[in-house]
Amino acid sequence: MNSIENRLKDILIIDLFIELEKNKILAAHSFRNDLGIDSIGFVELKSQVEKQFSIVIHDDDFTPDNFSTISSLTELINRYGKANGVRG
Amino acid sequence: MSEAARKIIDSANELDRRISDFSDFSPNYDQLQKEYAQLALQPGSAVLIFAPNGIAFLFHWIAAIANGYVPCAIAPSTKTSLITALQKSLHIAAIVGPQLDPALYQAENFGKIGTFNVVVFDKTKPAYEPNDVLILTTGTSGQRTACVHTVDSLVCNASMTNKALNITANDKQLIVLPMYHTYGLVTQSIGAIISGCGLVIDGPPFNANRFARLIEKEDISIIAITPTIARDLLKRDIVLPAVRVISIGGDQVSPEEVTRFLSKPFVNELYITYGLTEAGPRVSFLPAHTAPVDKYDTVGIPFDGISTRIENPDVDGVGQLLVKTPSVCRRKVGSTINRQPFTSDGFLETGDLFIKDDAGYLRYVTRSADILFIKGEKLNARSIDAVAQSHPHVEFARTTINNVNLLVTRLWATDDKILDLDEVRRFMMSFLRLHEVPDNIIQETNAEFHK
Incomplete structure (x- = not known):
């Protein structure tokens, strides 16, 4: 499994208390519709991603599109990683 | 029907x-x-x-x-x-x-x-x-509680807002607040349904620049935000496209914040509102754009048809606000509700302390000490205590906000047992929403508890 996706699943379970088992969380699951993440959850998700991937997500990137699924968030982290030279 | x-x-x-x-x-x-x-x-x-x-x-x-x-x-x-x-x-x-x-x-x-x-x-x-509708009051009255409203009481309340803010079929509202809360559900969604106006639903996550773009693109005329969002917009000096109506409700807004908001070029009509779920929810509103400056620290006057009085005011005029409204709930329900919050003459007990001035403006003094605001959300500290106390080894719990705005729960164990605080935290997490989970959990000794 992609290591960024794997770490995102850990964040969802450990920091956001998502009740699904790790192997049942899919990269295509919608954070809002399938995992029930609400406004506070998104703020926590952004904060944990910034902390654990050592990046600072610009306000313009904190959008429903980028924070739609594990796949879309992985793409965003990869973009920041390339810009910062950080590996996933 | x-x-x-x-x-x-x-x-x-x-x-x-x-x-x-x-x-x-x-x-x-x-x-x-x-x-x-x-x-x-x-x-x-x-x-x-x-x-x-x-x-x-x-x-x-x-x-x-x-x-x-x-x-x-x-x-x-x-x-x-x-x-x-x-x-x-x-x-x-x-x-x-x-x-x-x-x-x-x-x-x-x-x-x-x-x-x-x-x-x-x-x-x-x-x-x-x-024809009944349940609206949860977990943020104020505690977990497992709700108000029993009727469709009529909610439509009545939404109509009062529509009338006071002159919302018509020519308007278009943008919802970014959660629709499981009364503002998003009643004031905006039901309000839009009965007024015939357009409605655009967005988020989360909330993003100020996206919010601005949506207002422009969708030709929005009415927006509602929380004081937390309002402060964020002020802090980041966001310039929104001009809208006809902005309303701010859900917590106190300071007179300085009202003044700063009114100075923004995109603000035409600014309304500060006060309400509570039991009342349907809106009770009063301050049209800040026309109000005298010395009223900026108030939540205005009640909507037409709503009466208020201060119960047993002290020498400074401070007492519990009582409200009589046609949009009041029928009753409160839930395992922890042991009395209904109504006086014998049909006024709703709000639990909030207010002063009412000679012109009828309501000035908020304080909310119940049990109600805390954390990360922009209301929560009931005693509910968090109750969850902690349902752990088999916890005898007593007390949740407060510390001086850096972190939520702290102090625990006293049964028989002074040494608690596994990570395990207690996981136990509490299984019942609480994210903002309700304490930032710190501390075990105290029973000797301290029994002093």
């Missing part, structure tokens, strides 16, 4: 022409209504709707009413343990939601309604009447 309910239901089929939520899929309302009928629940059965903001949520809510059921909206992040507790406490007969996992409820009777999953609790008898 009441006229108010009929109006809401009849509007459902034309709603998708004036509501958008940026999703690829819009449910078929007639089909949803039929599928709810096929559940064959008894009239007055409560249905918990566990869904994010969107047209789908609104259609499910209306379809439940159309079938004589009693909808109850809940945050989609709510944990199974709390939903299970609410199911018992509030006599919930069915739960619906897009991410609902029937296995978590050991459900035997489950299926689909539209794209949502549904779990039915066959043995739950109806505890309400058709």
